[in-house]
Amino acid sequence: MRNKCSLVSVLLVFTLFHTLDIVSAQNVPAVALFTFGDSNFDAGNRKFLLNANAPQNFWPYGKSRDDPNGKFSDGKIVPDFIAKFMGIPHDLPPAFKPDADVSRGASFAVGHASLLGSPRGSLNLNQQVRRFNDMRSNWKEDYIHKSLFMIFIGTEDYLNFTKNNPNADGSAQQAFVTSVTNRLRRDINLLYSSGASKFVVYMLPPLGCLPIVRQEYKTGNGCYEKLNDLAKQHNAIIGPMLNEMAKTGAGFQFTVFDFYNVVLRRTQRNLNYRYSVANISCCGVGTHNAYGCGLPNVHSKLCEYQRSYLYFDASHHSEKAQESFAHLLFGADTIVIQPLNVRELIVYPADESMRDLWEDKTEEKLSLVLDVDVDASGSEYTI
Ligand SMILES: *[C@@H]1O[C@H](CO)[C@@H](O)[C@H](O)[C@H]1NC(C)=O
Ligand SMILES: *[C@@H]1O[C@H](CO)[C@@H](O)[C@H](O)[C@H]1NC(C)=O
8 A cells, every 4th residue: 555655656756857847848839029119129239230330339239248239228238138048048139240140130220210201321121121132141031920029119200290290280190190000000911921920019108208309308307198098009019909800810920019108117116016217218428318228429317227218219128128028018917018028929820810909998907006005016918
């Protein structure tokens, strides 16, 4: 009896360990990560595209890692952390770097990229997708199919529009939002017809709260609401648009990151999230430190402790903030990212249609923002 018992427990222990082993090996499949968009996702492409250094190739960019490599941060950016969570053994490389190891994906994003127009010294999203197609022989079709495509773009379009049309009325704004989002739909469709099927799309952040916008529009401690409104109008279209694409496109899978409210919460209640400063940037000059970070001829100010700032420069986040956004993308629940988080999207069987679609949760969010929180732990995983 006793022998039988220990045999059972030996078997049980063996089974347990065996199962654990399989689970950890299947944690997430070894697929690639491809990013598209503007400076937020630029892994250093601008230098290779223009064959010239840019301010972000110089100190104090990359300061926290002692490595100014063309990323708009004091260190790593969101895609580097996502890559790490996916088991990719290095930061996500710039696709345009000649000898880059792109076997687990690459960044096609470039600073100043927009959806409309042909941004000078940059690429619009459509041009980035075409560059991806030029390089497609680097990856097998099935691998592309299972890999992740992250897109964060639109900021430059709305900054440009607001600068050129300061008095645009409601219908002019609406017309512009429609043309921007139509272009986004077209470019995502182009990626889809190139074999991509798993999309992570960022909503735009509260653009009116960027230090560069506060400084240029002289809003003091407030945000420039006109730009926040444009971002909200843009964001309202993203979820329904992708729902439509998933209903009509076989195997089309997506998720939407509510970056607007993620950043707004940190702006309004910065101390709860352990940022001592959220209304000006760490590096630069001017009322909100929003000019000249990295420029050799500007004696720009650099804050003492980068990790206590939500923004590192005029419009980009500190590495600490970038890391917390990556945690949210990868593991948060539907109030932040829906219908799936990135981890769930990666393991979701390719070719299957999605069981859940995006839902409008504006009401829930409103109560969340208004809720004077007593229990916000401020940990990096807090929504
Ligand atoms: C910015 O706006 C101007 C004027 O509307 C336009 O000509 C230009 O193409 C826009 N730039 C980008 C990058 O969209
Ligand atoms: C930023 O916020 C702090 C603390 O709330 C405030 O004292 C300061 O005046 C603000 N800075 C600007 C430029 O509005």
